[in-house]
Amino acid sequence: MPPPRPQIVRVIDLETTGNAPPAHGVLEIGWQDVALGADGRWELHGEGGWRFVNPGRGIPPVTQAVHHILDEEVADAPYWHDCARQALDPYPRRLALAAHRADFEQQFCTPALTGGAEWICTWKCALRLWPDSPAFSNQVLRYWRKPHGLEHARGLPAHRAFPDAYVTAHHLRDMLNEASVAQLLEWSQAPGLLPRVRFGPDRGKEWTEIADDSLAGFLADRDPDVRFTAETELARRRGGGHVGRATAQQLLL
Known part of the structure; x- marks a missing residue:
């Protein structure tokens, strides 16, 4: 008998022309799976992947300055609705999708494209699990925590879909080894619980x-x-x- 397929959570990262669909579209999607091993520990699973997506419109210079993706690089790529489900709803069926600040990805990854998947937001979960971090961006967590096994070059350049998904997957792996899937989903459905005051006279205080x-x-x-x-x-x-x-x-x- 073949070994049972592992339970996976698929980490997603998108690069887009902006942050307000349908006015803006997806340029690139990257993914990296995290799986529950036979020993009860979560680890990265597989090589992950990425692909360009034709956004159906020009890329504004302001967003090109972030991810450096050119119009000609995506001109012959498939449109989002033609390729999204393959990346978002893999076989075997994943337990959930995950992203850092998942509210952004969820704007583009609608329930119709994800098969109604639940989402883990690694940003919201980091606020709960690692409140001592100096900040909670994907990259600050990377250099503050220094996750075991993260290959530095494979997680670069920042602000590209696969490298960012790969880095986020290391955070998610460590979160799943500290808390249950159900707990991460519960935190992700609520607003962020901020460990410190962010502005005003009490800025920086707990x-x-x-x-x-x-x-x-x-x-x-x-x-x-x-x-x-x-x-x-x-x-x-x-x-x-x-x-x-x-x-x-x-x-x-």
Whole structure:
């Protein structure tokens, strides 16, 4: 009998002409799988992959300056709706898709293209698991954490689809070895829980350190992550909830 196919979470990264579909389109997709091994540990699985995508419009110079993809490089590539499902809904069926700041990818990777997949946001999960990081971008986490096995050159250049997916996959692997898939999905469905205040007189402080009147000012903030964090800290002060790293017992629930 052939060995059973592993359970996988597929990490996705997109390069696009902008951040507001349908006005903007996908230029490039990269992916890297993370699989549950026979020993119960998660590891990178397979070589991953990438492909150019024809966005159906010109690439603005502002975005070319980020990823350096040229119009002529994508001119003969397939359109997004002709190639997306092959990358987003692989066989064997994955447990979930993942991306760093997955809300962005989800704008382009609609349920019709993903088969209704659930998403893990490694940015939101990093806020929960590694609140001491100096910042939470994919690349800051890379150099702060120095994930085991990450080949430096394979994760470059930054802001290209496969290298970014490859780096994110190392973060996801380590997250899955600290917390369950269900826990990461739960955190990903909520707004981000910020470990420190990002602006104002209390900038850089932990939320537990700021005064009640300062906290009250954040409860009506326009940023849903700030508002959610302030609400969570208020609940903690009233006897429930927490802000910051969860305990090992909480991670396993």
